[in-house]
Each structure stands twice: as C-alpha cells, then as structure tokens.
Amino acid sequence: MKVKFFDYPLQFKIHEKEYMEIIKNVLSRGHYILCEDLKRFEENLAHYVGTTYAVGVGNCTEALLLSLLAADIRLGDEVITVAHTFVATAEAIKFLGAKPVFVDIAEDHNMNVDLVEAAITEKTKAIIPVQLNGRICSKMDKLVDIAKRRNITLIEDSAQSLGAKYRGKMAGTFGLAGNFSFYPAKLLGTFGDAGAVITNDEEFAEKIRMLRNHGRGSGTEVGMWGLNCRMDNLHAAILDFKLKLLPKWLDRRREIASLYNDGLSEIRFLRLPPAPEDDSEYYDVYQNYEIEAEQRDELVEFLHRQGIEAVLQWGGKGVHQFTALGCGTTALPRTDELFKKALMLPMYPELTQKQITYIVETIRDFYHSNN
Numbered sequence: 001m002k003v004k005f006f007d008y009p010l011q012f013k014i015h016e017k018e019y020m021e022i023i024k025n026v027l028s029r030g031h032y033i034l035c036e037d038l039k040r041f042e043e044n045l046a047h048y049v050g051t052t053y054a055v056g057v058g059n060c061t062e063a064l065l066l067s068l069l070a071a072d073i074r075l076g077d078e079v080i081t082v083a084h085t086f087v088a089t090a091e092a093i094k095f096l097g098a099k100p101v102f103v104d105i106a107e108d109h110n111m112n113v114d115l116v117e118a119a120i121t122e123k124t125k126a127i128i129p130v131q132l133n134g135r136i137c138s139k140m141d142k143l144v145d146i147a148k149r150r151n152i153t154l155i156e157d158s159a160q161s162l163g164a165k166y167r168g169k170m171a172g173t174f175g176l177a178g179n180f181s182f183y184p185a186k187l188l189g190t191f192g193d194a195g196a197v198i199t200n201d202e203e204f205a206e207k208i209r210m211l212r213n214h215g216r217g218s219g220t221e222v223g224m225w226g227l228n229c230r231m232d233n234l235h236a237a238i239l240d241f242k243l244k245l246l247p248k249w250l251d252r253r254r255e256i257a258s259l260y261n262d263g264l265s266e267i268r269f270l271r272l273p274p275a276p277e278d279d280s281e282y283y284d285v286y287q288n289y290e291i292e293a294e295q296r297d298e299l300v301e302f303l304h305r306q307g308i309e310a311v312l313q314w315g316g317k318g319v320h321q322f323t324a325l326g327c328g329t330t331a332l333p334r335t336d337e338l339f340k341k342a343l344m345l346p347m348y349p350e351l352t353q354k355q356i357t358y359i360v361e362t363i364r365d366f367y368h369s370n371n
C-alpha cells in the first residue's frame with residue numbers, strides 16, 4: 001500500500017466540479033485584484049475566527065512581515081519567538097532589521113512560556129508564539145498576561161492553527177494580530193499561495209490594508225510606503241468555498257489523531273501528541289501529527305520502504321540550526337532534543353481507515369522486530 005504525506009490531486013478531485021465552476025465564474029467576470037470575492041472571504045474569515053477584521057495577503061510570510069511593520073517593529077528591536085518554526089517567522093523579524101530571540105519549547109512542541117520573562121530586555125518589542133501543529137501553546141493566558149504587563153506587542157504565528165481553540169478562544173485572537181497561511185497543504189489551503197492577518201484593532205487593520213497595496217487606501221492617494229502583498233481574488237473565491245468545508249475537515253483530522261493515539265499509545269518508544277479528548281480546554285486541529293520516536297531515522301527509512309511518506313518538519317532542523325542564518329547562539333536543549341526524534345505521519349481528511357491501520361501496524365512491526 002502507498003500512503004502519500006499529502007494528496008493534492010485527490011483533494012482536488014473530490015470537489016473538482018465546484019472548483020472549476022468558481023474558477024470559470026471569477027475568470028469570466030475578469031475579477032482578479034481586490035474584488036468582491038476577497039471582501040467576502042475576509043468577512044467570512046473574520047466571522048469564523050471571531051475578530052472584527054481579516055485582511056487577505058499573498059502568504060503568511062507577508063502577513064507576519066506586515067503585522068510587525070504595522071506594529072512599528074524596527075531596526076534594533078528584539079522579538080521573542082521559537083526556533084521550532086518555519087524560517088518565515090524569523091525571516092519577517094530579520095527583514096525589518098530586528099533580532100529574533102529564541103526561547104526553548106515545552107513538552108507540547110510549542111513555546112515554553114515559563115522561559116519568556118527571562119528573555120525580555122529593554123529592546124524587546126514583540127513576542128510571537130507559533131501555534132504549531134494545530135495546537136495553541138500551553139499557558140497562553142500567562143503569555144497574554146506577560147505581554148500586557150510588560151507592554152510588549154503579542155502577535156501570533158497561527159499559520160498552522162486555523163480553527164484551533166483554547167478555552168473556546170480561537171488561535172490568532174489572543175494578541176494584537178494573528179497570521180494565517182493558506183499554502184496548499186495547510187488546514188485551509190488554496191491552489192497556490194495566500195495568507196491573512198486577523199485583528200480587532202481598526203487602525204491596525206487599515207494599516208495592513210494600506211501596506212499590502214503600495215501604501216494606498218481605497219483611492220489612488222499613497223499614504224505611506226507599502227508593498228504589493230495582495231491576496232489574489234481567485235484564491236479568495238476558492239478559499240471562501242473551502243472555508244465552509246473546514247469544520248468538517250477539522251473534525252476528521254481529530255478523528256484520525258484519535259485513531260493514531262489509540263493504535264500507537266502502547267509503544268513505549270514513542271511520545272505522541274495529546275489526543276483530542278485528553279483536555280477539554282483545548283480544541284486541537286492537527287495541522288500535523290508530529291510524534292517523537294526512538295530510532296527515528298531507522299523508523300522513517302522503514303516507513304518509506306513500506307510505501308508510507310513520513311516527513312521531518314522543516315527538513316529536520318530548527319531555524320537556529322541553519323548555520324548560514326547566524327542564529328545559533330542560544331542554547332535550546334529541548335528544541336535540539338526534539339529535532340533528533342521528531343517526525344510527522346500523514347495527516348489529512350482524505351486518509352482512509354485502511355491507510356491509518358496500515359501506518360499503525362507498520363510502526364508496530366518496526367519496533368517489534370527491532371527490540
């Protein structure tokens with residue numbers, strides 16, 4: 001049996017008719033840039049996450065960059081984040097001349113909030129928790145409190161967590177802004193790149209709208225230096241259709257996570273993510289099902305030989321481990337340990353029961369015959 005890490009053609013095929021109608025409809029109207037489909041998607045996205053505003057941009061890297069720009073992060077400022085993230089988080093900070101300051105991660109693979117206060121200096125202007133793998137970081141309340149008390153801007157990299165909740169509150173809504181990615185493999189993905197910033201702050205939302213469109217507001221007057229970071233109207237129309245399917249897809253991801261947890265929990269060589277039903281305060285959406293495994297490299301090789309695509313997140317390195325970036329000065333023992341053991345199993349709504357059983361049994365076989 002073959003199990004792909006993500007199956008783009010299969011996902012397309014399931015709703016091919018609807019997608020083709022949407023594409024034809026947008027193209028025949030000739031509505032490509034900043035049109036009503038984008039406006040509608042922004043309204044529906046804001047409604048879904050419960051914020052007043054959502055602003056569509058080209059991708060989540062731009063969402064992060066524009067959020068930091070609009071929050072006045074500048075040369076010499078420090079921004080606290082984690083190294084177990086896509087390079088984009090640090091990239092956005094770096095491109096404004098600011099410095100990414102990494103704190104270590106906790107057991108849930110997210111920012112260890114207990115380490116944040118010690119990393120704050122007089123230059124700290126923002127904190128970016130990364131809500132990784134579809135889970136909001138533990139002690140989010142404490143982080144919100146630290147940011148408020150120390151007058152530091154809180155911006156979430158919620159690229160991987162659209163729909164995730166902690167105590168009923170959605171990822172991306174805990175601070176000034178949340179940033180989402182609609183990269184094809186994301187929880188809500190389009191057929192290319194797209195992203196969004198969400199916020200309740202009217203002035204901030206207007207700044208993002210201007211920054212994404214060459215510093216222009218609704219007319220042609222250029223009110224500030226900006227860029228071209230617009231979300232294509234076509235992507236917005238596709239995403240607006242897919243947004244309606246998202247709750248069903250998230251439920252299916254949670255079902256799959258439960259099946260993995262049930263099937264793998266007795267293998268003592270593995271550490272699994274919390275199961276969906278483990279803690280009623282969290283609604284995890286499993287962008288990734290990232291486990292920690294003894295004999296990780298051998299296991300990955302075995303899975304590949306059996307036709308199962310398991311993947312190491314970010315190619316198996318944290319941002320601090322890419323030497324060309326020069327960010328490797330801080331000791332991050334838990335992050336380093338994780339990168340020796342972490343791997344992601346296939347996780348997408350279209351996975352079948354048969355495929356899941358096959359993956360579970362193949363992992364069991366591996367540890368049975370190697371120990």
Ligand SMILES: Cc1ncc(COP(=O)(O)O)c(C=O)c1O
Nearest residue numbers: 059060061086088159181182183
């Ligand atoms: C945690 C995280 N941050 C940022 C990004 C960047 O998103 P995009 O590819 O839409 O720019 C990603 C995408 O992989 C991500 O996973």
